[in-house]
Amino acid sequence: MTPLPDHDWPELLPGWVWLCGAGPGDPGLLTLHALNALRQADIVVYDALVSEALLAWAPQAKHVYAGKRGGKPSAQQRDISLSLVEHARAGRRVLRLKGGDPFVFGRGGEEAQTLVQHGVPIRIIPGITAGIGGLAYAGIPVTHRDINQSVTFVTGHDQSGEAPLSLDWEAISRASPVIVIYMGMKHIRPIAAALRAAGRPASEPVAVVTTATLDGQQVLETTLGTVEADIATAALEPPAIICVGRAALMRQALDWQALATGAGPRNLDPLDLGRPAESA
Ligand code: SAH
Secondary structure (H helix, E strand, C coil), X not given: CCCCCCCCCCCCCCCCEEEEECECCCHHHCCHHHHHHHHHCCEEEECCCCCHHHHCCCCCCEEEECCCCCCCCCHHHHHHHHHHHHHHHCCCCXXXXXXXXXXXXXXXXXXXXXXXXXXXXXXXXXXXXXXXXXXXXXXXXXXXXXXXXXXXXXXXXXXXXXXXXXXXXHHHHHHCCEEEEECCCCCHHHHHHHHHHCCCCCXXXXXXXEXXXXXXXXXXXXXXXXXXXXXXXXXXXXXXXXXXXXXXXXXXXXXXXXXXXXXXXXCCCCCCXXXXXXXX
């Protein structure tokens, strides 16, 4: 096995749980702390969106699947948290591996809280979240000086799995030129309607990035008015990150995966500024 670079790496001690982000999919987006954890774990408890390829990097460990998808009741969540407590109390080196970043729409905070409440020592290892890294793989910067000074991350469903209509869409819409939606596929119709009602135009650019950073990555470029129909036509499936706002236009210039195949940029000035990017 390739050794880790020289550094004073922390030791995953028996009885500890490390709550770790696995990144959005591409194994190369794992952090070195996560790799260090994979090398030492006795048991890896992983979620649905964690790439199988990563588990192969912990051949010595037992791999336990703890996935739940799409807004199921969270009775199961408590079982997962308590099983982590049990593994720790049994003296195992426990790695809890979650997709993206463990503290971004991943219930990592809840699991960590349960562990702390039970006196289990923890370490948190952040990861690259899909709403940033996944969009970057599609050539979409979540902030860009000519577009936005703020960005809002929202979840596409509430605790019970329903559309998040309790969100203050008007406030979000007013304050945030770029809105990044996680888990938004199921309820894209009410979400798009809420944004329209909050004043965002039908022509607002939208990008839908599915299976971001992995081989099956697909990107749909559409608008708020047509996003629902276009998702259906393209038969896109979750997981998907949905980016609402002019950031989505930047892909016309920055689709680096297409550029790498030799294609020219579609549009060098997607924001129609009529000047070089750095001249502001
Ligand atoms: N903690 C995770 C998010 C978990 S919620 C993170 O930080 O990324 C699950 C949602 O994340 C999915 O419904 C989808 O919206 C998004 N997601 C995670 N991985 C993704 C991927 N590879 N491509 C597109 N969306 C992804």
